[in-house]
């Protein structure tokens with residue numbers, strides 16, 4: 810999977826203003842999206858639960874960081 814940097818404008822808790830936030834993300838793409846749908850159907854929804862848990866964990870690890878203060 811290709812690594813990329815995602816960027817967005819978010820309200821920073823440390824700067825108390827809207828700043829550019831960035832995080833590393835792995836592009837999943839349309840094929841992975843279709844794979845997830847197929848696996849969700851095949852596993853009767855179990856895959857979706859696992860995917861949601863994985864996404865939650867991934868968000869905690871690769872969270873957004875402010876470009877101004879680095880937090």
Ligand SMILES: [Zn+2]
Pocket residue numbers: 821822823824825828875876877878879880
């Ligand atoms: Zn900040």
